[in-house]
Amino acid sequence: xxxxxxxxxxYFIFCVITGIAYTAILYYKDKKHDFSPxxxxxxxxxxxxxxxxxxxxxxxxxxxxxxxxxxKPIIIIAQDNSQSIIINKDSSFYKKTYKESLEKLVAxxxxxxxxxxxxxxxxxxxxxxxxxxxKQTDISGFFDEMTxxxxxxNVGAIILASDGIYNKGINPVYASQKLKSPVxxxxxxxxxxxxxxxxxxxxxxRIVYLGSSFPIEIIVNANKAKGLSAKLxxxxxxxxxxxxxxxxxxxxYSETVNVQLEAKENGLQHYxxxxxxxxxxxxxxxxxxxxxxxxxxxxxKIVILSNSPHPDISAIKQTLETNRNYDIEDYLINDxxxxxxxxxxxxxxxxxxxxxxxxKLLADIQKHNIPVLFILGAQTNYNxxxxxxxxxxxxxxxxxxxxxxxxxxxxxxxxxxxxxxxxVMNNFPPLLCVYGDYKMATSGETMLYQKIGNVVTKQPLIxxxxxxxxxxAVITGEGLWRWKLSNYAQKNNHEAFDELxxxxxxxxxxxxxxxxxxxxxxxxxxxNQPVEFDAEVYNDSYELINDADVNxxxxxxxxxxxxxxxxxxxKSYHLNAxxxxxxxxxxxxxxKLKNKSLSTKGSFIxxxxxxxxxxxxxxxxxxxxxxxxxxxxMIYPNQLQSLVDKLNKRDDIKTVxxxxxxxNNLMNIYWIxxxxxxxxxxxxxLRKRNGGY
Numbered sequence: 001x002x003x004x005x006x007x008x009x010x011y012f013i014f015c016v017i018t019g020i021a022y023t024a025i026l027y028y029k030d031k032k033h034d035f036s037p038x039x040x041x042x043x044x045x046x047x048x049x050x051x052x053x054x055x056x057x058x059x060x061x062x063x064x065x066x067x068x069x070x071x072k073p074i075i076i077i078a079q080d081n082s083q084s085i086i087i088n089k090d091s092s093f094y095k096k097t098y099k100e101s102l103e104k105l106v107a108x109x110x111x112x113x114x115x116x117x118x119x120x121x122x123x124x125x126x127x128x129x130x131x132x133x134x135k136q137t138d139i140s141g142f143f144d145e146m147t148x149x150x151x152x153x154n155v156g157a158i159i160l161a162s163d164g165i166y167n168k169g170i171n172p173v174y175a176s177q178k179l180k181s182p183v184x185x186x187x188x189x190x191x192x193x194x195x196x197x198x199x200x201x202x203x204x205x206r207i208v209y210l211g212s213s214f215p216i217e218i219i220v221n222a223n224k225a226k227g228l229s230a231k232l233x234x235x236x237x238x239x240x241x242x243x244x245x246x247x248x249x250x251x252x253y254s255e256t257v258n259v260q261l262e263a264k265e266n267g268l269q270h271y272x273x274x275x276x277x278x279x280x281x282x283x284x285x286x287x288x289x290x291x292x293x294x295x296x297x298x299x300x301k302i303v304i305l306s307n308s309p310h311p312d313i314s315a316i317k318q319t320l321e322t323n324r325n326y327d328i329e330d331y332l333i334n335d336x337x338x339x340x341x342x343x344x345x346x347x348x349x350x351x352x353x354x355x356x357x358x359x360k361l362l363a364d365i366q367k368h369n370i371p372v373l374f375i376l377g378a379q380t381n382y383n384x385x386x387x388x389x390x391x392x393x394x395x396x397x398x399x400x401x402x403x404x405x406x407x408x409x410x411x412x413x414x415x416x417x418x419x420x421x422x423x424v425m426n427n428f429p430p431l432l433c434v435y436g437d438y439k440m441a442t443s444g445e446t447m448l449y450q451k452i453g454n455v456v457t458k459q460p461l462i463x464x465x466x467x468x469x470x471x472x473a474v475i476t477g478e479g480l481w482r483w484k485l486s487n488y489a490q491k492n493n494h495e496a497f498d499e500l501x502x503x504x505x506x507x508x509x510x511x512x513x514x515x516x517x518x519x520x521x522x523x524x525x526x527x528n529q530p531v532e533f534d535a536e537v538y539n540d541s542y543e544l545i546n547d548a549d550v551n552x553x554x555x556x557x558x559x560x561x562x563x564x565x566x567x568x569x570x571k572s573y574h575l576n577a578x579x580x581x582x583x584x585x586x587x588x589x590x591x592k593l594k595n596k597s598l599s600t601k602g603s604f605i606x607x608x609x610x611x612x613x614x615x616x617x618x619x620x621x622x623x624x625x626x627x628x629x630x631x632x633x634m635i636y637p638n639q640l641q642s643l644v645d646k647l648n649k650r651d652d653i654k655t656v657x658x659x660x661x662x663x664n665n666l667m668n669i670y671w672i673x674x675x676x677x678x679x680x681x682x683x684x685x686l687r688k689r690n691g692g693y
Contacts, residue, residue, distance in 0.1 A: 002063075002064050003061050003062070003063055003064070003666065004061070004062050004064050004663075005059045005060060005061045005062065006059075006060060007059050007060075011059055012056075014055070015052050015055040015056045015059070016052060018051060018052070018055040019047075019048040019049070019051040019052035019055065020048065022047060022048070022051040023044045023047045023048045023051070026044075026047060027040050027043065027044045027047070035690055039686060039690060042686065043683050043686050043687065046679050046680075046682055046683040046686075047683055049679055050676050050679035050680050050683070053672070053675070053676050053679075054676060057666060057667050057672070060665065060667070061665075061666040062663045062664065062665055062666065063663070063664045063665075063666055063669075064661065064662070064663055065661070065662045065663075065664070066659055066660070066661050066662075067659070067660050067662065068657055068658070068659050068660075069657065069658045069660070070655055070656070070657045070658075071114075071153070071154045071655065071656050071657075071658065072112075072113055072114045072154070072655050073113050073114065073154055073155070073156030073157075073653045073654060073655065073656075074113070074114045074115075074116055074150065074153060074154055074155045074156060075109050075113040075114070075115045075116070075156050075157055075158075075159065075647065076116050076117075076118065076146060076150070076155060076157070076158045076159065077102070077105070077106060077109075077115060077116070077117045077118070077128070077159045077161070078117075078118045078119070078120055078142055078146075078158070078159070078160050078161065078162075079102065079117070079118070079119045079120070079128050079129065079130070079161050080119075080120060080121070080134075080137060080139075080160075080161060080162035080163060080188065081119040081120065081121050081125075081129045081130070081131065081132055081133070081134045082121045082132065082134035082135070082136065082137040082165075082612050083132055083133065083134060083135065083612035083613070084137065084163055084165045084189065084612040084613070084615070084616065084618075085132050085162075085163055085188055085189060086132045087190075087282065087283055087612075087613065087616045088189065088190035088192075088194070088282065088616070090190065091132075093637075094130070094132070094188065095130060095132070098188075098637050099130045101637065101640045101641075102128065102161065102640060103128070104640075104641075105640045105641065105643060105644070106128070108641070108644050109643075109644060109647070112648070113156060113647070113653075118142070120134075120137075120138070120139070120141070120142045121133075121134020121135065121136060121137055121138070122134060122135065122136035122137070122138050122141070122168055122528060123138075123141070124141065124142050124145045134612070135527065135528050135609040135610075135611065135612060136167055136168045136528070136609060136611055136612065137162070137165055137166045137167055137168060137612070138166065138168035138169040139160075139162065139166045139169065139172035139175070140166070140169035140170045140171070140172050140174075140175030140176075141168070141169050142160075143172065143175045143176045143178075143179060144175065146158065146179070147178045147179065154655075154656040155180070155181040156181060156182075156647065156650075156652075156653035156654075157181055157182045157183070157184060157632065157647055157650075157653060158179065158181055158182070158183045158184070158630075159183075159184045159185075159186065159643065160183060160184070160185050160186065160623070160626070161185075161186035161188055162185070162186070162188060162189075162623065163187075163188045163189025163190075163618040163619065163620075164185075164187070164189070164618055164619030164620055164621070164622040164623045165189065165612075165615050165617075165618060165619055166619075167611040167612070167614065167615070168611075171622075172622065172626055173622065173625050173626050173629060176626060176629070176630065179630060181630070182630050182631045182632040182650070182652075182653075183626055183627055183629075183630035183631075183632045184627060184632040184633055184634075184635065184643060184646070185623040185624070185626055185627045185632065185633075185634045185635070186634075186635055186636070186637060186640070187618070187620045187623050187624075187634055187635070187636050187637075188618065188637065189618030189620075190616075190617075190618055191617060191618050191620055193223050193224060193251075193252075193617060194223065194224060194281075194282035194616070195223060195224040195225060195278060195280055195281055195282065196222070196223045196224070196225075196281050196282045196283065196286070196616060197220070197221075197222050197223075197225060197230055197275050197277065197278055197281060197286075197287055198220070198221050198222075198275075198286035198287065198613070198614060198616075199218060199219070199220060199273060199274075199275060199286065199287065199288065199289045200219040200220065200221045200254070200614060201218075201219045201614070202216065202217070202218050202219070202273060202289050202291055203216070203217040203219075204216045204217070204291055204293065205293070205324060206292070206293060206294060206324075207293070207294050207296060207324045207325055208263045208293055208294075208295055208296070209263065209295070209296055209297070209299060210263055210264075210265075210266050210295055210296065210297050211263060211264075212262075212263050213260055213261065213262050213263070214260075214261060214262075214263060214293070215258060215259065215260055215261075216234070216258075216259040216260075216261060216271075216273075216291070217256060217257075217258055217259075218232065218234075218256070218257045218258075218259065218273060219254065219255075219256050219257075220232060220246060220254070220255050220256075220257060220275060221252075221253065221254050222246075222248045222252075222253040222254075223251065223252060223253075224251050225248040225251070225253065225278060226248055226249065226250050226251045226253075227248070228247075228248050228278055229245055229246060229247045229248065230245075230246055230248075230275050230276045230277075230278065231243055231244070231245050231246070231275070231276045232244045232245075232246055232257060232273070232274070232275045233273070233274050233275075233276075234259055234261070234271055234272070234273050235271070235272045235274070236269060236270060236271050236272065237270070241259075241261055241271075242259045242261070244257060246275070263293075263295045265295060266295050266296070266297060267294070267295060268292055268293075268294050268295075268523050268524070268603075268605065269292070269293045269294075269295055270290065270291075270292055270584075270605070271290070271291050271292075271293065272288065272289075272290055273288060273289045273290070273291065274287060274288040275287050275288070282616060283613055283616065285610055285613040286610060286613035286614055286616075289610070290607060290608070292523075292524050292605060292607065294523065296325065299324075299325060299326065299327045300325055300326050300327065300344045300345065300509050301326075301327045301329070301342060301343045301344050301345075302320060302326050302327065302328050302329070302343065302344065302345045302346075302347065302505070302509070303328075303329045303330070303331065303336075303338075303340075303343045303345075303346055303347070304316065304317060304328070304329070304330035304331075304347040304349065305330075305331055305332075305333050305336055305346065305347070305348055305349070305351060305361075306330070306331075306332060306333065306348075306349035306350065306351070307332075307333055307349065307350045307351055307353040307355065307379045308332065308350070308379065309332070310349060310350070310377075310478070311481035312349060312375065312478060312479070312480045312481050313330055313349055314481070315480055315481040315483075315484045315497070316347065316480065316501060317330055318484075319484075319494065319497060319498045319501045319502065320501065320502075320505060322498065323502060326505070326509075329343075333351055333353075333358070333361075336361075339364075340361060340364045340365055340368065340370065341364070341368045341370075343370060344370070344371075344509055345370065345371050345372075345373070345505065345508055345509045346365055346370055346371070346372050346373070347372075347373045347375070348372060348373070348374050348375065349375045349377075349478075350375065350376065350377040350378070350379040350380050350478065351374075351380070352380065352381045352384035352385055352388075353379045353380060353381050354379075354381050355379075358381075358384060359384075362388060366470065369469040369470045370470070371470060371471040371472070371473075371508040371509060372390070372470070372471075372472050372473075372508075373472075373473045373474075373475070373504065373505075373508060374388075374390060374472070374473070374474045374475070375475045375478065375480070376394070376433070376434070376474065376475065376476050376477065376478070377432065377434075377477070377478035378399070378401065378432070378434065378478070380434070382394045382395075382396050382434070382436075388472075389467075390465060390472040390474055391440060391441040391443060391444040391463060391464075391465025391472055391474070392438060392439070392440055392441070392444065392460065392463060392465070392474050392476070393438075393439045393440075393441075394434065394436050394437070394438055394439075394476070395436050395437040395439070396434055396435070396436040397435050397436045397437070398435055399434070399435075400434075400435045401432040401433060401434055401435060402432070402433050402434075402435050402450070402452055403430035403431075403432065403452075404430050404431050404432070404433045404450040404451065404452060404461060404476075404477055405428070405429075405430050405450075405451040405452075406425055406426075406428055406431075406448040406449075406451065406461055406462075407448060407449040407450070407451040407456040407461075408422060408425075408447075408448060408449075409446045409447055409448065409449055410570060411446075411570040411571060412445060412446065412447045412570075413445070413536070413544060413569055413570055413571040413572040414445060414447070414464055414507055415503045415506070415507055415534070416534065416574070417499060417500065417503065418499065420495075420496070421495070421496040421499045421500065424486075424487055424490055424491060424496035425483075425496055425500070427486065427490060428482070428483045428486050428487075429479070429482045429483070429486055430477075430479070431461065431475075431476075431477030431478060431479045431480065431482075431483075432477050432478050432479050433450060433461070433476050433477035434476075437459075438450075438459040438460055438476065440460055440463055440465075441465060443465055443466065443467065444460070444463050444464065444465040445463060445464045445465070446460040446462070446463045447460075447461075447462040447463065447464065448460070448461040448462040449461060450476070450477075459476075460474070460476060461475070461476055461477060462474070462475050462476075462504075463476075464507070471507070471508050473504055473507075473508055483497055483500075484497045515598075515600075516537065516538045516539070516540075516542075516593075516598055517535070517536070517537055517538075517589075517591050517598035517599070517600055518535065518536045518600065519533055519534070519535045519552075519587075519589045519600050519602060520533070520534045520535070520536075521533045521534070521602065521604055522604065523603075523604055523605065524604065524605050524607060525580070525604060525605070525606050525607070526606070526607055526609055527579070527580070527581060527582050527606055527607065527608050527609055528579065528609060529579070530576050530577065530578055530579055531554075531576075531577040531578065531579075531580050531585075531604065531606070532574070532575065532576050532577065533552065533566070533574070533575045533577065533587075533589075534572065534573065534574055534575075535550050535566050535572060535573035535574075535575070535589060535591075536572045536573070537550065537572070537573070537591055537593070537598075539593075544571040544572060545571075546568045546569070546571060546572055546573060548591050548592055548593055549565055549566070549591070549592075550565070550566040550573050550589060550590070550591045551563065551564070551565055551566075551589065551590050551591070552564050552565075552566065552575065552577075552587055552588070552589040552590070553587065553588050553589075554577060554580075554585055554586070554587045555585065555586045555587065555588075556580075556583055556584075556585055557583050557584055557585075562577070562580075564577050566589075580606045581606065582606050582607060582608035583605075583606055584603070584605055585603060585604050585605070585606065586601065586602070586603045587601065587602055587603070587604070588600075588601050589601075589602075620634070633646065
């Protein structure tokens with residue numbers, strides 16, 4: 001620790017001179033008082049020290065301190081806790097003998113290293129777990145988590161215990177590229193091929209239309225079943241729709257079976273696919289699969305009309321075309337000559353404009369109460385737009401454009417976006433919005449505000465408005481294609497952009513519900529997903545309110561009741577009901593207003609995840625490649641104790657010492673002030689005590 005300043009060292013002399021000068025003026029030039037020589041020297045010393053300290057503080061001195069911290073090597077041990085580990089006949093070994101051996105390894109390594117333990121399946125959890133209940137295995141997700149947690153830490157090695165089977169995420173060998181530390185793998189599971197029939201995969205369209213036929217593609221695999229046969233069946237509510245006898249001609253047999261069915265009933269249809277079991281199969285859990293197909297009355301027809309070609313149109317169209325529920329068409333406004341009544345939703349890009357005939361089209365849209373999404377830009381005729389009654393009025397100040405970033409409105413309640421999508425959108429590039437005043441109607445709801453630089457304004461970037469007959473949404477800037485590219489640059493996908501526009505279109509395309517109490521939820525959940533609901537309550541003026549409590553009762557197949565209460569948001573309600581086991585569920589939600597009680601009913605399905613049973617053959621080759629790539633080794637469970645010697649012999653796993661410099665301003669140290677105050681007070685007391693003034 002030492003003291004430094006921004007000034008040259010010889011400035012210290014001026015502090016000394018200043019102290020001497022003040023002392024000399026007061027005590028060596030003043031002859032009015034008769035003080036003893038000792039007293040004069042004492043008071044002079046006090047005055048000199050206090051003036052010197054004050055002068056020195058004017059140089060803004062800093063206390064420089066250097067601290068040294070030592071960090072032991074971190075050894076990360078991760079245990080695969082998925083179901084595939086114990087499918088083979090050695091399940092008792094992994095639950096007891098192997099568990100004890102791994103815990104002993106942790107204890108032995110803890111004598112020298114800082115050992116951090118994790119378990120993983122589709123998520124990463126701290127600590128070792130050996131219940132093997134994970135429904136999916138995401139090894140790449142584990143590596144991503146470790147990269148995030150231990151960046152710039154002294155990680156000596158990662159020990160990964162797994163069977164190498166992964167069914168979520170990307171290839172772990174590629175996902176581990178950012179790791180800088182050696183990786184050791186413990187090869188679990190069984191590489192022996194056992195007798196097993198399995199439905200490997202079912203390919204099908206999740207949405208079909210009433211009256212149409214639809215295909216189902218079933219991939220059947222058989223191991224060690226040469227010369228045997230089994231029956232494949234497709235049933236719904238106990239009624240058989242398809243069956244086929246399959247003869248297995250070799251020990252590793254695979255066949256793709258194509259099934260054609262008719263969509264005769266509206267709503268969610270549950271089909272059960274089974275293949276009859278053989279004697280001595282290793283597991284029967286992969287002999288059946290359930291699929292759910294939503295049968296709709298008709299597709300939503302959407303037309304995109306634009307003033308001129310623009311990359312925004314392609315970005316939006318590509319997103320909407322991924323949803324089979326939508327039939328998308330796009331035209332330049334001057335080329336469009338179809339009846340607007342044919343469409344369920346109209347997207348207008350930079351329309352109305354100065355170069356298009358728009359009044360008749362607008363009148364037809366309003367006549368048929370068709371929802372509209374406006375996307376504004378430099379070509380928009382804002383005088384005409386302001387007459388649409390969309391919920392927004394724009395007063396253009398000049399033709400310049402602002403670069404505007406999105407900022408989420410916390411009070412928005414029409415629908416929710418995932419936290420991952422919000423995180424990605426926070427890094428989206430700006431849209432171009434015309435410079436002007438944006439006045440929103442009181443019935444409007446802002447989803448995104450305009451953020452200019454670091455300032456979040458109250459001007460809308462995306463807003464919604466609804467009257468008694470129609471819905472409107474307005475995006476006040478152009479350049480949406482940049483958002484789609486940014487999404488891909490960040491995540492190598494378009495999921496955030498797609499979710500945003502899918503939610504916007506879903507809200508607009510749903511017919512106006514005039515009921516005062518509404519509950520919205522997905523129809524299908526996986527067994528590892530929380531079941532969530534959104535609810536809205538309206539008063540007689542169709543204004544959102546959330547004064548009353550909303551209750552819901554969920555019933556399973558056995559009519560067992562699970563009651564819950566919705567949480568209140570800014571203007572509506574939300575409920576995370578938690579994880580439910582696979583099955584069919586019904587619910588009834590209730591709210592009591594001042595003069596009436598309202599209720600609504602619905603249903604949902606929780607589907608099981610059986611991906612761990614789809615592949616029962618351990619992938620030790622992947623574990624070997626992973627270890628080799630990162631200068632490690634692959635070992636087997638009976639070699640666990642050898643890991644201690646292997647790690648101890650490595651020269652690159654050692655304690656690291658970090659040095660940290662710190663600078664503290666001397667003026668911020670409170671006791672310096674009290675020292676100066678004490679010196680001046682002592683001098684004053686001695687002068688007063690001996691007759692001075």
